Amino acid sequence: MINQSNRTISGVTPLSQYPSSEALLQEKQAIDQTNLKALFAEDSKRFEQFSLKAAGLFLDYSKNLMTPETLQLLGKLAEEAKLPEAIKRLFQGDKVNHTEQRPALHMALRKQDDEAIWVDGQDVMPEIKATLAKIATLTQQVHSGKWRGYTGKPITHIINIGIGGSFLGPKMIIEGLTPYIKPDIKHHYIANIDPNDVAEAFKHIDPETSLFIVASKSFSTIETKLNAETCRQWMLDQGAKAEDIAKHFLAVSSNVDKAVEFGIHPDNIYPMWDWVGGRYSLWSAIGLPIALTLGFDNFEALLKGAYQMDEHFRTAPITENMPALLGLIGVWYHNYHGATAHAVLPYDQYLSELPNHLQQVDMESNGKSVNHDGETLSYSSGPVIWGDTGTNGQHAYHQLLHQGTLLIPVDFVVPAQSHNDIGDHHPWLFANALSQSQALMAGKTLDEAKAELAEQGLSTEEIEKLAPHKVIPGNRPSNTILMSKVTPETLGALVALYEHKVFTQGMLWQVNSFDQWGVELGKQLGNTLFPKLKDTDSPLDQDSSTNGLISLFREINQGE
Numbered sequence: 298m299i300n301q302s303n304r305t306i307s308g309v310t311p312l313s314q315y316p317s318s319e320a321l322l323q324e325k326q327a328i329d330q331t332n333l334k335a336l337f338a339e340d341s342k343r344f345e346q347f348s349l350k351a352a353g354l355f356l357d358y359s360k361n362l363m364t365p366e367t368l369q370l371l372g373k374l375a376e377e378a379k380l381p382e383a384i385k386r387l388f389q390g391d392k393v394n395h396t397e398q399r400p401a402l403h404m405a406l407r408k409q410d411d412e413a414i415w416v417d418g419q420d421v422m423p424e425i426k427a428t429l430a431k432i433a434t435l436t437q438q439v440h441s442g443k444w445r446g447y448t449g450k451p452i453t454h455i456i457n458i459g460i461g462g463s464f465l466g467p468k469m470i471i472e473g474l475t476p477y478i479k480p481d482i483k484h485h486y487i488a489n490i491d492p493n494d495v496a497e498a499f500k501h502i503d504p505e506t507s508l509f510i511v512a513s514k515s516f517s518t519i520e521t522k523l524n525a526e527t528c529r530q531w532m533l534d535q536g537a538k539a540e541d542i543a544k545h546f547l548a549v550s551s552n553v554d555k556a557v558e559f560g561i562h563p564d565n566i567y568p569m570w571d572w573v574g575g576r577y578s579l580w581s582a583i584g585l586p587i588a589l590t591l592g593f594d595n596f597e598a599l600l601k602g603a604y605q606m607d608e609h610f611r612t613a614p615i616t617e618n619m620p621a622l623l624g625l626i627g628v629w630y631h632n633y634h635g636a637t638a639h640a641v642l643p644y645d646q647y648l649s650e651l652p653n654h655l656q657q658v659d660m661e662s663n664g665k666s667v668n669h670d671g672e673t674l675s676y677s678s679g680p681v682i683w684g685d686t687g688t689n690g691q692h693a694y695h696q697l698l699h700q701g702t703l704l705i706p707v708d709f710v711v712p713a714q715s716h717n718d719i720g721d722h723h724p725w726l727f728a729n730a731l732s733q734s735q736a737l738m739a740g741k742t743l744d745e746a747k748a749e750l751a752e753q754g755l756s757t758e759e760i761e762k763l764a765p766h767k768v769i770p771g772n773r774p775s776n777t778i779l780m781s782k783v784t785p786e787t788l789g790a791l792v793a794l795y796e797h798k799v800f801t802q803g804m805l806w807q808v809n810s811f812d813q814w815g816v817e818l819g820k821q822l823g824n825t826l827f828p829k830l831k832d833t834d835s836p837l838d839q840d841s842s843t844n845g846l847i848s849l850f851r852e853i854n855q856g857e
């Protein structure tokens with residue numbers, strides 16, 4: 298078995314501000330002396346000990362490089378980081394997003410009781426309930442055919458125009474719950490400013506039966522503004538009149554004035570609030586396309602599932618708390634083993650958008666390098682999150698997971714039942730998820746590789762040459778998150794699980810998980826450079842690379 302400590306020690310960036318950090322460093326040295334296979338052999342109850350159920354999800358975290366002592370130390374680390382207090386502050390609406398002076402209250406959106414939640418002296422619950430009622434009414438009107446387009450036809454195409462949090466979450470949920478899609482409704486997304494995105498959507502929609510949702514918390518995101526203007530013009534070009542637009546355009550925004558200015562009827566504007574971050578907004582009216590595509594009852598069930606996970610996160614002790622555990626295990630690998638990436642591999646084709654959504658949730662939240670006081674972090678925060686569906690990935694990048702030089706912890710997300718009961722497909726899928734986590738854990742030793750080659754009849758010389766290539770180091774950690782089936786409830790719980798995992802890690806790293814100033818610079822520079830592409834007389838006053846590329850763009854476009 299290859300000892301992983303040598304490979305990753307240079308990347309270890311302990312959280313030395315916490316007293317337990319020193320003990321965790323020693324724990325890491327101790328863990329390096331053993332391996333997962335041995336830990337399983339020593340303790341027949343390892344699975345029972347390192348697994349738990351919450352909100353319809355089952356987490357098996359036994360295939361992690363940890364012992365009961367590690368778990369205790371991680372729990373202590375969380376206490377020292379004041380995670381329980383932070384959870385309390387999050388749920389009671391404290392301004393945890395201190396750089397923007399806002400709370401982060403996405404949990405209020407899925408709250409199943411009427412208890413008040415106060416933001417700046419105002420209870421936000423009545424407005425949340427009123428918005429849900431408005432979504433329910435609209436959904437009913439669209440599905441019953443009461444809401445009609447400008448030629449009197451019912452709506453059959455829902456087109457979400459939005460980007461980032463106003464796109465990734467709704468798309469992931471709708472595709473994740475494909476079996477629940479209303480048969481008469483087609484769903485489409487226009488996110489990218491790339492004309493290819495809008496051009497392709499136009500090929501599949503019909504102006505008479507299309508309902509566009511302009512989803513933008515700020516209503517100032519250039520991609521969404523331009524795409525919305527292009528869609529409105531397209532409607533007019535297809536024969537709609539200016540007064541018909543109200544029947545075909547809705548908006549979701551916290552910037553009502555801007556949405557009205559764009560031409561959306563005030564009755565058709567659904568509110569968003571400052572206290573909901575874009576990447577946490579699918580539970581708000583940003584989820585309108587979810588309700589319209591899957592039905593309001595399914596949207597409600599999604600909220601309910603998330604609420605159950607919220608309640609678990611709010612009340613469970615740290616070492617029995619699923620999101621906190623995932624967060625702590627992630628910190629254990631990131632800061633004490635030098636793992637800089639984390640893979641999320643859903644074994645469910647419908648969940649193929651989950652890694653994309655989680656990339657925004659995780660990387661936009663914790664991709665930060667200063668602490669709450671603005672001081673540069675002395676440790677690493679925010680790993681690269683990536684992934685795609687199994688079994689497809691097994692025939693592509695899993696090679697690196699098994700034999701590469703990087704340590705990449707994995708989350709396998711697997712339903713026990715499929716919505717499509719076709720032959721043995723699903724047991725095969727499940728068996729693959731299990732065999733991948735087993736292979737990562739157990740690997741293949743040099744002796745095993747040699748024995749295998751000997752059985753195939755190879756000569757001693759050939760065996761010596763080939764065997765090292767066939768060694769799989771193993772000892773590579775993974776979590777398995779299992780649900781009986783992907784339903785609105787379990788998917789709601791799953792997404793909330795990851796949201797709270799990210800919060801836990803943000804707390805441990807002492808970063809503000811709810812702002813995203815890094816995104817702003819690219820936007821500002823884009824505004825400066827766009828006129829230089831349009832106006833060929835404008836001076837080239839940028840760095841030589843940017844100037845050179847602008848010149849090429851001008852040359853190519855002038856040559857046409």
Ligand SMILES: O=P(O)(O)OC[C@H]1O[C@H](O)[C@H](O)[C@@H](O)[C@@H]1O
Nearest residue numbers: 461462463513514515518575816
């Ligand atoms: O909803 P909008 O205001 O249009 O914002 C859409 C996206 O824009 C930005 O790039 C932010 O980084 C994202 O967090 C946000 O979700």
